[in-house]
Amino acid sequence: MNTRRRHGSRSTEQGVYLGPSQTQVYPPASSPPVYQPQPPPPPPPPLAIIDDTMSCRDRTQEFLSACKSLQGRQNGVQINKPTLTAIKQRSDFTLMAKRIGKDLSNTFAKLEKLTILAKRKSLFDDKAIEIEELTYIIKQDINSLNKQIAQLQEFVKARGNQNGRHLQTHSNTIVVSLQSKLASMSNDFKSVLEVRTENLKQQRSRREHFSQLPVSGSPLHANNFGNSVLMQDESRRSGDVSINMDSKVSQQLQLIDEQDSYIQSRADTMQNIESTIVELGSIFQQLAHMVKEQEETVQRIDANVEDAQLNVEAAHSEILKYFQSVTSNRWLMVKIFFILIIFFIVFVVFLA
Amino acid sequence: MMAASIREKQTAALKRMLNFNSPLMKNNAAEPVWKVLIYDRFGQDIISPLLAVKELRDMGITLHLLLHSDRDAIPDVPAIYFVMPTEENIDRICQDLRSQLYESYYLNFISAISRSKLEDIASAALGANAVTQITKVFDQYLNFITLEDDMFVLCNQNKELISYHAINKPDITDTDMETIMDTIVDSLFCFLVTLGAVPILRCPRGNAAEMVAVKLDKKLRENLRDARNSLFTSDTMGTGQFSFQRPVLVLLDRNLDLATPLHHTWTYQALVHDVLDFHLNRVTMEESTGPENSPAGARPKKKNKKNYDLTAADRFWQKHKGSPFPEVAESVQQELDTYRAQEDEVKRLKSIMGLEGEDEGAISMLSDNTAKLTSAVSSLPELLEKKRLIDLHTNVATAVLEHIKTRKLDVYFEYEEKLMSKSTLDKSLLDMISDPDAGTPEDKMRLFLIYYITSQQPPSEVDMEQYRKALADAGCNLSPLNYIRQWKAFAKMAAAPANYGGSGAKAMGLFSRVMNTGSQFVMEGVKNLVLKQHNLPVTRILDNLMEMKSNPETDDYRYFDPKMLRGSESSVPRNKNPFQEAIIFVVGGGNYIEYQNLVDYVKGKPGKHVLYGCSELFNASQFLKQLSQLGQK
Incomplete structure (x- = not known):
């Protein structure tokens, strides 16, 4: 399992993904994003401290050389034993879990991208289509991951008790950890969508705000803003402004149409996002009760040992008690026996 | 600021180890790799307070499994x-290798493994044909x-080995002493x-601390001389302050x-350690599960730990581990009150929601409340956690208070x-000792020993x-006293160890504050003592x-500087600057x-840092036991 893949430089502190974009999900039609307002480079992560205090010593080489010299000494008694065990085939379960893990991390990358896009506040550089597309993809991903994990769980259950106890816990833990990862991801996703909704709301209010200004100010200014798409709401409502500018009426009308569709699309987007949030909610609930199954947040590793010790102690005291009761019973038996004998003697001596 | 506390450093080292000895990526997007952790008792003690x-x-x-437990194969x-690189651990690892338990093995040893033991593993690996499976071998230090x-603290498992006793x-052999010193120095x-x-090492002359210092100095020198393999390369490259300011390590004897x-x-904290079972940051308390007896009567009341x-x-x-106890009791009460207030807030919100829901008109109000509700819901886990902590401290503090009351510890x-x-x-x-109500025999013995x-x-x-006679009447075991008498006679040369600083506590009268009736802490009769700062x-x-x-x-403390080329026997410090950091x-x-006293001392000195370490951590009764063992001989 050494084939772990480390993705490039990436920092989650700001949810910023700086590495190469994962373009396989990205429609080529939408132009590659140009990051004009490049976010400031993330501050050097606190890992710096961790990295330069290498308080341990690697002795792998020493070990290997020891092996080699030992091997040389043993001199080919069993050198060419086929190394069949080294390349053991992985079980289906592991492969499945690995695949899900990989998918999860890919989805995370997409989510990071979406976060960047959604957090952008700019009015003009709003990549609505991209965001929508990404949202859709991620939604699909989460859904399919959810299904896959459920499948994995089924698999574990089906394989059930034919495995060792430890293997069983191991696989269960993997399932649970995948679930919790997915849960945290959908949580992130949800919050991103909320941010997006908030942004959309803000944009709308801003637009209204700006488009009102020229009307109340001077109609002349409105001319300059005529081309601005922002004005259309307003111009529609207070018709007299556009009537005054008869030269532009036709153009304006055209714009109104355009604008209508634009607003329509916006409303759709909103609805879309809302429905997504609702869907996510249901996924959440599903996950919540699964994750709840294990409560180990505050446990320490020595807890089990102490439990075992406690049980042993309890067992010991129980045994002691049993022993006592047995001995007292013995005493009782002796007494009864004694009485019987006395009676026997009485019978024999006096009645016989 | 110090670069990182020792706790952070050890945690980081552990995490790096768990990440297959490669630097950590703080990244939840990374592909997960699942693995199994196998540790022995030593490793367990190290990990459990940290992770x-x-x-x-x-x-x-x-x-996560103990090495010597019965483990199934997970191929x-x-x-x-x-x-730890001990004989039996190595045997067990070899056995694991032979029975092909896992896919690959990352061997981490808590302290350095010797060459011969490494070869033992190597030969076992060869025999099991598992050399390629052993991916890494590390000394973790x-x-x-x-x-x-x-x-x-140094260790927990075999602490009898390096205890005060x-x-x-008196009958210790040189080889025993050597082993003890080696164990301490290694840690x-x-x-x-x-x-x-x-x-820079400082220590008093003529006791165990000096032996430790000499050995430690030697070990550090050997390590520094071999520049290629030195474990201290990083500090020359500058991990913050250490590059120009070295700490001083003061070795003292009990x-x-x-x-x-x-x-x-x-x-x-000290009270919890003194009267309760406080061990590796975990308190164990026995509580009896109420008076209800099971109908059969056969099963006894189960002691619940x-x-x-x-x-x-x-x-x-x-915040409060260093506070005097009455203050803690009061703070617990306060915390409880604030928690109740928060809980009420949530409940109130719920009732408002119920009312508003029927009112069709106030949609905007509703949405406003929804936001509030969301925030309340998201704060719920936090609230639960808070409740858990409050419960914890209520229980612990009640138990401590119980002890204080029955043993009159305040007096x-x-x-x-x-x-x-x-x-x-x-x-x-004499009155104190013969007072039958106050304290256990142990408390009386402690009091008299301090007096002596x-x-x-x-x-x-x-x-x-x-x-x-009075002590014997009170039921004390007199053997600690025998030892202390010997010790005092022997330690005559220590002229004034008795100067313990200015007056420590003054009574603030009886705890007059009338607690509300629901309070769990009826502090009546317990003096509200306030600590005055004084140095031990x-x-x-x-x-x-x-x-x-x-x-x-x-002045006559010995001075060692492992970085100097030749060891000097002088006790004259070379550099005259005050130290910023000390161990x-x-x-x-x-x-x-002592730990608390040091923490209080450092609080008054901005920019200084002091680490406290000891070969073992005992409370008074454990110490008394050791003393009496010594006195019996």
Whole structure:
């Protein structure tokens, strides 16, 4: 399992993904994003401290050389034993879990991208289509991951008790950890969508705000803003402004149409996002009760040992008690026996 | 600011190990790798105060098992071993290799493994044809247990080996002593490696601490000389402050101050350690499960053991572990009140929601409330966690209070403080000892020992007889006294260990505040004692050495600088600058009283940092037991 893949430089502190974009999900039609307002480079992560205090010593080489010299000494008694065990085939379960893990991390990358896009506040550089597309993809991903994990769980259950106890816990833990990862991801996703909704709301209010200004100010200014798409709401409502500018009426009308569709699309987007949030909610609930199954947040590793010790102690005291009761019973038996004998003697001596 | 506390450093080292010894990526997008953690008792003690199971899970650990437990094979998962390089551990690892338990093996040894043992594993690996499966072999140098940000102990498993008793028993052989010293030095060396600093060593002459210092100096020198393999390369490249400012490591011997470990205390953490079973940051309390008996009557009342972890994440604990107990009781009450208020707030919100829901008109209001509700819901886990902590501290503090009341510990504390500061006593010692209501025999013995240790001249034979009789009548085991008498006779040369600083506590009258009726802490009759800052001997010595003050007590302390080429025998320090960082290490056992005293001392000195370490951590009754063992011989 050494084939772990480390993705490039990436920092989650700001949810910023700086590495190469994962373009396989990205429609080529939408132009590659140009990051004009490049976010400031993330501050050097606190890992710096961790990295330069290498308080341990690697002795792998020493070990290997020891092996080699030992091997040389043993001199080919069993050198060419086929190394069949080294390349053991992985079980289906592991492969499945690995695949899900990989998918999860890919989805995370997409989510990071979406976060960047959604957090952008700019009015003009709003990549609505991209965001929508990404949202859709991620939604699909989460859904399919959810299904896959459920499948994995089924698999574990089906394989059930034919495995060792430890293997069983191991696989269960993997399932649970995948679930919790997915849960945290959908949580992130949800919050991103909320941010997006908030942004959309803000944009709308801003637009209204700006488009009102020229009307109340001077109609002349409105001319300059005529081309601005922002004005259309307003111009529609207070018709007299556009009537005054008869030269532009036709153009304006055209714009109104355009604008209508634009607003329509916006409303759709909103609805879309809302429905997504609702869907996510249901996924959440599903996950919540699964994750709840294990409560180990505050446990320490020595807890089990102490439990075992406690049980042993309890067992010991129980045994002691049993022993006592047995001995007292013995005493009782002796007494009864004694009485019987006395009676026997009485019978024999006096009645016989 | 110090670069990182020792706790952070050890945690980071552990995490790196769990990440297959490659630097951490703080990135939840990384592909998870699942692995199994195998440790022995030593490893368990090191990990358990630092990483909870949850954190291990986050690191991809699916199973954590003891090395010597019965383990099933999991053929397709890598295993990380974190064990001491002992004979039986190595055997067990070889056995694992032979039975092909795991896919690959990452062997991490808590302290350095010897070449011959490495070869043992190598031959077993060859025999099992598993050389390729052993992916990494590492020496971790983590053989110490960090309990606080600035406190560590050496070990827990075989602490009898390096206890005060072991060091001071009269019939000790040279080889035994050698083993003890080697064990201590090895752990200390690990600590310094993890800290990443080569300190300047200071120690008093003519006791166990000096032996440790000499050995440690030698070990550090050997390591530094071999520049290629040196473990201290990083500090020259500058890990913050250490590059130009080296810490001082003060090695002290327990014999320097025997009174403090016997002292009754008044701060929260030390009290918990004194009267409850407080072990590796975990309190174990027995609570009987109420009066209800099962109908059959056959099963006895089950003793219920409750464990509470007092962790660094516990804010209340962090804030109050050094506070005097009455203050803690009051704060618990306050916390409880604020928690109740918050809970009421949530409940109120719920009722409002119920009302508003029927009112069709106020949609905007509703949406506003929805936001409020969302925030309330998201704050619920936090609230639950808070409740858990409050419950924890309520239980612990109640248990402590119980002890204080039944044993009259407040009276003892006040009396002992007076003894140590040589102020006038309002009650004769004999009265205290013969008072049947106050304290256990152990408490009385502790009180008398403190009196005996701190008194300038020993009491006359006649008085002594009287005291002995009173103590025996009170049911005390007199053997600790025998040892202390020997020790005092022997330690005559220590002229003034008795100077314990100004008066310690003053009573603030009876705890007059009328607690509300629901309060769990009826402090009636318990004196509200307030601690006054005073320095214990350990703190005073540290102060002298850090500030380079001249003092007859510390002037002849030996001075070692492992970075100097030739060892010098002088006790004259080369550099005259005051130190900013210091590590105090007590050979022969330490306690929370001294730790707390040091923490309080550092609080008054901005920019300074002090780490406290000890070879073992004992409370007074454990110490008394060791003393009586010594006295029996």
